[in-house]
Amino acid sequence: MNLTLRVWRQKNADTPGKFVEYRANNISPDMSFLEMLDVVNEELIKRGEEQIAFDHDCREGICGSCGLVINGRAHGPLAATTTCQLHMRTFKDGDTIAVEPWRARPFPVIKDLVVDRNAFDRIIQSGGYISVSTGGAPDGNAIPIPKDDADKAMDAAQCIGCGACVAACKNASAMLFVAAKVSHLSLLPQGKIEQDRRVLNMVTRMDEEGFGNCTNIGSCEAVCPKQITLDNIARMNRLYMEALFKGILS
Amino acid sequence: MKIVLDSKIPSGTVATKWTKYRQEMKLVNPANKRKFEIIVVGSGLAGASAAATLGELGYNVKCFCFQDSPRRAHSIAAQGGINAAKNYRNDGDSIYRLFYDTIKGGDFRAREANVHRLAEVSVNIIDQCVAQGVPFAREYGGLLDNRSFGGAQVSRTFYARGQTGQQLLLGAYQALSRQIHDGTVKMFSRTEMLDIVIIDGHAKGIITRDLVTGKTETHSADAVVLATGGYSPVFFLSTNAKGCNVTATFRAFKKGAYFANPCYTQIHPTCIPQSGDHQSKLTLMSESLRNDGRVWVPKKPGDTRHPNDIPENERDYYLERMYPSYGNLAPRDIASRAAKKVCDEGRGIGPNGRGVYLDFSDSIKRLGRDKIEERYGNLFEMYERITGENAYEQPMRIYPAPHYTMGGSWVDYELMSNIPGLFVIGEANFSDHGANRLGASALMQGLADGYFILPQTIAGYFATHRNGRYSSDHPEFRKAHEDVRARINKLLSINGKRTVTEFHRELGKLMWDDVGMARNRAGLQHALQRLPEIREEFWGNVNVLGSGDEFNSALEYAGRVADFLEFAELLAFDALHREESCGGHFREEYQTEDGEALRNDGQFAYVAAWEYKGMDQFPVLHKEPLIYEEVKMTQRSYK
Ligand SMILES: Cc1cc2nc3c(=O)[nH]c(=O)nc-3n(C[C@H](O)[C@H](O)[C@H](O)COP(=O)(O)OP(=O)(O)OC[C@H]3O[C@@H](n4cnc5c(N)ncnc54)[C@H](O)[C@@H]3O)c2cc1C
Ligand code: FES
Numbered sequence: 032m033n034l035t036l037r038v039w040r041q042k043n044a045d046t047p048g049k050f051v052e053y054r055a056n057n058i059s060p061d062m063s064f065l066e067m068l069d070v071v072n073e074e075l076i077k078r079g080e081e082q083i084a085f086d087h088d089c090r091e092g093i094c095g096s097c098g099l100v101i102n103g104r105a106h107g108p109l110a111a112t113t114t115c116q117l118h119m120r121t122f123k124d125g126d127t128i129a130v131e132p133w134r135a136r137p138f139p140v141i142k143d144l145v146v147d148r149n150a151f152d153r154i155i156q157s158g159g160y161i162s163v164s165t166g167g168a169p170d171g172n173a174i175p176i177p178k179d180d181a182d183k184a185m186d187a188a189q190c191i192g193c194g195a196c197v198a199a200c201k202n203a204s205a206m207l208f209v210a211a212k213v214s215h216l217s218l219l220p221q222g223k224i225e226q227d228r229r230v231l232n233m234v235t236r237m238d239e240e241g242f243g244n245c246t247n248i249g250s251c252e253a254v255c256p257k258q259i260t261l262d263n264i265a266r267m268n269r270l271y272m273e274a275l276f277k278g279i280l281s
Numbered sequence: 282m283k284i285v286l287d288s289k290i291p292s293g294t295v296a297t298k299w300t301k302y303r304q305e306m307k308l309v310n311p312a313n314k315r316k317f318e319i320i321v322v323g324s325g326l327a328g329a330s331a332a333a334t335l336g337e338l339g340y341n342v343k344c345f346c347f348q349d350s351p352r353r354a355h356s357i358a359a360q361g362g363i364n365a366a367k368n369y370r371n372d373g374d375s376i377y378r379l380f381y382d383t384i385k386g387g388d389f390r391a392r393e394a395n396v397h398r399l400a401e402v403s404v405n406i407i408d409q410c411v412a413q414g415v416p417f418a419r420e421y422g423g424l425l426d427n428r429s430f431g432g433a434q435v436s437r438t439f440y441a442r443g444q445t446g447q448q449l450l451l452g453a454y455q456a457l458s459r460q461i462h463d464g465t466v467k468m469f470s471r472t473e474m475l476d477i478v479i480i481d482g483h484a485k486g487i488i489t490r491d492l493v494t495g496k497t498e499t500h501s502a503d504a505v506v507l508a509t510g511g512y513s514p515v516f517f518l519s520t521n522a523k524g525c526n527v528t529a530t531f532r533a534f535k536k537g538a539y540f541a542n543p544c545y546t547q548i549h550p551t552c553i554p555q556s557g558d559h560q561s562k563l564t565l566m567s568e569s570l571r572n573d574g575r576v577w578v579p580k581k582p583g584d585t586r587h588p589n590d591i592p593e594n595e596r597d598y599y600l601e602r603m604y605p606s607y608g609n610l611a612p613r614d615i616a617s618r619a620a621k622k623v624c625d626e627g628r629g630i631g632p633n634g635r636g637v638y639l640d641f642s643d644s645i646k647r648l649g650r651d652k653i654e655e656r657y658g659n660l661f662e663m664y665e666r667i668t669g670e671n672a673y674e675q676p677m678r679i680y681p682a683p684h685y686t687m688g689g690s691w692v693d694y695e696l697m698s699n700i701p702g703l704f705v706i707g708e709a710n711f712s713d714h715g716a717n718r719l720g721a722s723a724l725m726q727g728l729a730d731g732y733f734i735l736p737q738t739i740a741g742y743f744a745t746h747r748n749g750r751y752s753s754d755h756p757e758f759r760k761a762h763e764d765v766r767a768r769i770n771k772l773l774s775i776n777g778k779r780t781v782t783e784f785h786r787e788l789g790k791l792m793w794d795d796v797g798m799a800r801n802r803a804g805l806q807h808a809l810q811r812l813p814e815i816r817e818e819f820w821g822n823v824n825v826l827g828s829g830d831e832f833n834s835a836l837e838y839a840g841r842v843a844d845f846l847e848f849a850e851l852l853a854f855d856a857l858h859r860e861e862s863c864g865g866h867f868r869e870e871y872q873t874e875d876g877e878a879l880r881n882d883g884q885f886a887y888v889a890a891w892e893y894k895g896m897d898q899f900p901v902l903h904k905e906p907l908i909y910e911e912v913k914m915t916q917r918s919y920k
Contacts, residue, residue, distance in 0.1 A: 181416050
């Protein structure tokens with residue numbers, strides 16, 4: 032198939048960017064979206080033009096490196112699919128495809144389609160863990176956990192930290208990302224112990240990083256490649272209020 | 282001069298060595314720990330767990346990774362699970378059995394003492410991870426679930442759906458994040474190590490490049506830990522993440538750290554076959570699928586009927602036929618070679634005849650589609666996404682692909698290389714898997730090294746070596762830094778006609794054809810003759826655009842491929858020297874009558890540790906004899 036791409040090119044954070052049009056010819060429907068970009072890049076290099084920069088690593092939907100806004104939608108048209116898992120059979124011969132980076136103030140562009148997502152790491156550093164040091168842990172079966180709780184925790188823990196939720200939200204809110212971690216840990220007995228402190232610290236950090244508020248639109252859930260649900264946000268809001276009250280009462 | 286490799290294995294019976302070591306090891310007092318700076322390169326399971334634990338102990342740690350976040354290390358992709366000798370199933374498992382299975386699985390080419398220690402700490406890993414909140418699969422009673430994995434007859438594999446590596450890595454990443462928050466670990470993401478600095482024979486720092494600004498920098502420390510993963514992408518197509526590379530351990534090799542057993546590479550039997558020349562990587566279908574899937578090909582060569590139209594009696598369930606007691610669960614090396622054999626006979630399936638079926642129809646009949654969906658739903662989905670085929674309705678197509686590398690930097694019992702102060706952990710070292718790794722044991726080894734072993738053994742080095750840190754003005758730092766810059770400038774100035782990817786593909790094809798699943802003298806010699814030619818062309822004709830002072834993925838990639846091009850020669854050289862077949866290293870000249878690997882214990886029961894002697898010279902071989910005190914070496918049989 033033959034396609035036209037409109038790709039966001041930006042030299043660095045300080046230089047304004049613009050869309051540039053490229054042709055992608057002889058693309059096989061079996062190629063992944065990133066393999067299609069590889070083909071375009073090879074041709075660019077042959078012509079003496081710098082390749083289009085994009086983040087990627089595992090190319091199987093688990094590392095969370097890749098992330099492109101494709102035709103206005105984070106990770107492209109398919110539900111529950113990362114950019115690297117999207118295959119060209121989803122598109123039609125002759126299509127024009129717009130390719131942009133995540134756009135959100137807390138994720139500044141580094142180059143072309145590559146953005147800086149360190150704000151996510153800093154949110155986890157503010158409390159997204161259980162404070163146990165190596166050694167001295169009790170036997171793994173010492174505390175039985177109902178299968179249902181373990182499964183729900185796993186549903187939330189599947190977040191790959193790609194940032195699509197932020198990119199899709201008109202407020203650039205990181206609520207789904209933060210709620211996934213808060214839920215994962217609070218659903219387990221091991222994580223309940225410090226849940227008040229955790230939720231307060233993580234939410235504060237999220238605000239400090241400049242992520243916007245959640246206004247319950249649900250675009251985040253719609254684009255999440257791991258299908259993290261909005262219930263997690265509800266759970267986090269509840270835990271946050273509880274923690275605030277406990278703080279006021281004590 | 283004959284150098285004798287001292288593996289520093291403690292005395293005593295194999296089961297008491299680690300206890301004895303810990304009783305006698307030297308300690309660093311808590312107040313002194315913060316005076317030591319440790320560089321950890323890598324934030325995968327091994328690196329993140331080590332950096333977090335060292336930080337918790339009070340050391341000052343600097344941790345590096347090339348991805349934009351430590352959470353994205355290649356370990357994240359591990360699917361199937363992690364082994365531990367918990368015997369929760371009461372099915373006869375024990376530390377000894379895990380030890381024995383791992384030694385046997387490694388085809389008697391691993392060090393007994395290390396493997397026993399690994400089996401011992403395996404149980405602590407599970408406890409630690411549960412305490413961190415890793416959501417392992419559970420049974421209805423609330424206890425941890427287990428499954429069995431290739432090469433084992435007990436159920437000792439713990440898992441978190443098909444995302445065990447992700448959950449374990451996130452556990453380690455969170456522990457690491459806590460230390461970053463507490464200030465004991467300083468994290469450098471998007472930073473690549475390009476060289477190591479050795480002063481007075483000790484590892485004292487590294488040279489890095491900031492991948493965003495392009496700035497090259499020096500970092501000095503009291504010790505350096507490499508946790509930089511494996512080198513499967515030397516074959517271009519592999520199941521590894523695109524960024525996996527050999528740069529760190531190969532740079533260390535060129536600075537004097539021995540590289541052990543580079544020819545021990547693992548080809549995984551269950552990957553999605555290549556679909557065309559555009560392919561950039563191959564996707565693994567977890568080995569756990571072999572618990573419920575049956576592998577077969579048509580009995581007749583060239584049978585192009587739809588698999589569902591081929592009647593039962595015209596199918597060859599060749600693993601069940603050849604290995605009746607292990608059947609579809611035969612170890613990886615064996616299952617991969619069997620697949621190659623049936624395809625070489627013309628019985629392969631799929632577009633290019635390089636594929637075999639993995640069929641779930643019997644299990645679906647027996648257990649119901651729901652059960653299969655619960656167990657492997659995400660894998661079936663992944664398969665459909667890539668191939669457009671529904672594996673509930675027709676068998677999957679699979680074929681072997683490069684997956685894991687058992688070889689790596691030579692390390693002693695303390696995980697220290699022959700260069701004092703340089704430690705190597707995780708897939709980057711050579712230590713525990715011998716010539717073949719069993720499923721679900723890389724995660725175990727990475728976390729054993731990082732949480733429980735290195736943080737203990739590194740104290741012994743600090744307690745006995747107090748030669749301190751050096752300023753980055755030291756001539757060795759300056760020289761290494763200049764060399765790194767010169768190399769970058771050289772890559773950028775060639776302005777040739779071919780892209781880095783073209784060279785990488787060419788390298789990969791040569792390695793797969795001549796140094797892949799089955800090797801022979803002529804093929805290896807051919808590779809050894811071609812490699813310097815490709816390398817020469819690379820340095821004369823590669824085209825790397827852009828500058829060194831900015832984000833430049835082409836430049837990063839060029840540096841990695843340049844190292845692969847040199848390293849490949851060492852790999853082929855090792856494969857040529859090892860005139861026997863063992864585990865993942867199969868030399869066609871050395872096989873039994875029915876095509877099984879034929880080891881030569883009399884001549885080759887040693888670890889081959891190679892010393893670099895300069896670009897135009899052969900590396901020098903140092904042998905560490907493998908002495909089996911506990912286990913008797915036998916011919917592996919899975920029949
Ligand atoms: C698809 C797949 C599935 C797997 N499934 C399983 C399984 O089910 N069970 C199992 O036990 N094993 C499995 N494995 C194997 C296992 O995942 C790996 O062996 C293991 O995770 C390696 O961990 P590591 O910490 O040693 O290295 P990695 O996770 O590869 O981490 C390497 C780190 O080093 C950094 N790095 C590398 N080079 C440099 C450099 N020059 N400068 C700076 N940083 C650098 C990287 O950024 C990264 O942080 C699987 C492997 C694959 C490919
Ligand atoms: S490249 Fe890893 S999720 Fe896409």
